[in-house]
Amino acid sequence: MKKISGNGVVERILVAVDGSSESNAAVQMASRIAGALDAEVTLIHVVEIEELPTLIAEAEDKDHEEHGQLVLGSSVKLARAEGIDAKLVLRKGHPAGQILRFASEYKPNLIVMGSRGMTGAKGILMGSVSMSVSRKAACSVIIVRS
16 A cells, blocks of 8 residues: 555655756655655646736746746656656646645645745745645645755
8 A cells, every 4th residue: 555654645746846956856756755656746837927018928928938848848857767757737827826726636645846945025925835835735745955
C-alpha cells in the first residue's frame, strides 16, 4: 500500500514550478516520492497577470506564457531524469490562488513546491506563494529548500 506520513495513500502529486533552484529541487523530490509510491505527477506553472494597459498587457502576456512553457519544459525534463512522465498544466492569474484552484479540481494527495518567498514589503503585504498554499491546501504540502 502506498503511504506517506501515515496519513493516507498518495496517488497524485502536484508540483508548483517557477524555474527557481528551489522549484527544481521540488520537482526532483516529488519525482523520487512518486517513483517510490507509484504515484502520478502533475507540474503546474502559473503565469502571473499584471495590471497594465491592454496593448502592453497582451504583449507581456505572450512573453510570460512563452516563459511559462519553457519553465514547464525544463521541469518535465527533470522529472523524466528521475523516471517520471509528468503531466503539465499552465494557468494564468495569481499564483497561490491558481495553484489552490487547480488542486481543488485535481485533488492531489500531496503538493510539493519550492520555498522561494517574497522578501521585503511585498512579502509582508502579499505573503509568499508557498506559505499561502500550505495554509489553505486541503492536502499535505512539502516546501522544499535548496
